[in-house]
Amino acid sequence: MPEDSMDKPNIVTCTAPVNIAVVKYWGKRDEELILPINSSLSVTLHQDQLKTTTTIATSRSFQEDRIWLNGKEEDINHPRLQSCLREIRRLARKRRNDDDPSLDSTGLSQRVHICSVNNFPTAAGLASSAAGFACLVYTLARVFGVEGELSAIARQGSGSACRSMYGGFVQWIMGEKEDGKDSLAQQVEAETHWPELRILVLVASAERKPVGSTSGMQTSVKTSSLLKHRADSVVPGRMADMIEAVQKKDFAAFAELTMKDSNQFHATCLDTYPPIFYLNRVSQQIINVVHRYNRHYGETRLAYTFDAGPNAVIFMLKQHVPEFVQVVQHFFPPETNGGQFIKGLPVNSAALSEELKQDIGLEPMPKGISYIISTKAGPGPCVVTDPTQHLLGSDGFPIGSV
Template sequence: MPKDTVVKPATVTCTAPVNIAVVKYWGKRNEGLILPINSSLSVTLHQDQLKTTTTVASCRSFQEDRIWLNGKEEDINHPRLQSCLREIRRLARKRRNDGDSSVDVGCLSHKVHICSVNNFPTAAGLASSAAGFACLVYTLAKVYGVDGELSGIARQGSGSACRSMYGGFVQWIMGEREDGKDSVAQQVEPESHWPDLRVLVLVASAERKPVGSTAGMQTSVETSSLLKHRAESVVPDRMKQMIEAVHKKDFATFAELTMRDSNQFHATCLDTFPPIFYLNTVSRHVISLVHQYNRHYGAARVAYTFDAGPNAVIYTLQQHVAEFLQVVRLVFPPDNNNGKTFLTGLQVEPVEISEELKNAICLEPMSKGISYIISTQAGPGPRVLEDPSQHLLGPDGLPK
């Protein structure tokens, strides 16, 4: 660049999705590299409803690397952020040395400013670190001109983030190597594979913040023999069965495996010493509701899964969504305030439910148990936003 040119940052903005596992990751064999004790599989949710947007600007006038998350400047020295920055820069240099001319060497010697926001409330308790680290790594890669396999770097920000690097149905292969090079995510099927599949996120009103996943799984690895059994003897077969169910769009098998895996994950939490409780009374009510609904039809029409918090994520098929939502409204009556906004995302026309079905659901109504529902579907992986008006950082490199 000639010396007299105005110093303008090179700016890229991308978005990345949230993912919800149906075979859970719980436990690391290497804390620093974030290597798991078992493989896992997830569905990438659609970014129309849930996404992180990240802008990265690189400029020779920047004095230091800086980051703003949801409007607040955060410490760039966070070890996991540093791992992602270091690894992406290392990869860019390696590619450049190997003769890849698309790598931007100029940018590599500059500092970066990073600004990231979620389109969903952090208070919703949805794991935002997966979308966040996936978006960070994807955007940095675009700034430096690096493409190809990047999930191994996103993994070093947060384990589950590696699965948000792809759309559709994604497995994280645990790998065997000590350096973690073979612990990467891989798309099993794209989002277009199963168009009828629907996802409902039931946001439960939580009393308090639960134990974080990182600390929780560390205690589980140290104390739970059930977790060891799960990782060694249950998950390998379950992964095969789940991949086959996805390939065949076999909802009944997909649903049963999903519920069993969520239940086993929470059983390992109870087997952790001291025990960890992520499910609350609302979660348990949702579990009973799903089983009563399925029993009424004599088929698995709906499946639940829970991560490290009380929110239920429901997988079902398009043809059952309206009726199941009506049943949820019956058991968790929305209060007057949120009656209108109880359901966000993909809209569904309300339907009447039969007296037989009403009678089959034997649960006390629990008002205010669920604060709202996000209705969504499987979606694509990270994307570049081409429109510069979408940048979160201004020409001065500061949040707009």
């Protein structure tokens, strides 16, 4: 092999999705290994709308591990980043030693350059760490030739990242072992299972930065007796019910469990001392709109769920999307001179009846919602084969950087 080709970086690019929990994860029993106090279940969102792209290059010419996130170099020594790097390298070494001593091992001692971007604004407050760590771990695994179960490694980057390792409907089984080996994500159903299901992300204009989820859940675990009860006594049954609802594609059951679980999560935040508020007046109005919409139709056609931030995620069946978008536009009139209000999957126009408006009967809240992302369930992480999509150039540095 000519020397110049040995210096040329080995480059891999992958993408990974965002996921939204419908049975929420809140609280760790082990901070270091990121082991949760309860199991959780999520829907993987489609990467056409929301994804992280990560390129990793290895080269013997690199002096040190480095990382660039959304165009800015960040500290590679971040403990959770280091956990993922260490675990992947450990698995790679193990594989070489155990399985196939003949495997090329030059890459193992090489340093990595990591470059990662999201196709959505960070300011949108969408949980980007799950997609980010899932993508990091998936890409690292490709680079170092590691195969098999990777969700336990992604989990050590960010708990919910383990669920972004699969497409469709994914459970994170809390596990029992102290070393966390059984705290893994598992696909419940693939993304093709429920094609009628649609997901709208209502991006709210945040009034102020909320408490971060890491410190928030620490305080909750320490101070909320309701959280302990939830984890021990409520979630196990809810996981079983939710899996059944997903498998049967029972929208009403899925929707009610989703709303109840979101509310219970926020209830445990309020039972935290000092209390944590993630639901603001816009969230409360969205919740009221959804319940009144459902009451108007006498059936559960919409479900909301809120994470540790102001955005709402709304589930519905495909046929109900156009009218619901009208409802949102009516009760949250957008800025008239802003950009497009609906992004993502196209939405047909629809009429909004006076009866429905009156039955909802709330005062419109102008500018409460910045825009809507229309999406659906999607696949897990993918390798990008087109080399023009790499974020690192053949020199191993971010393309476009000085």
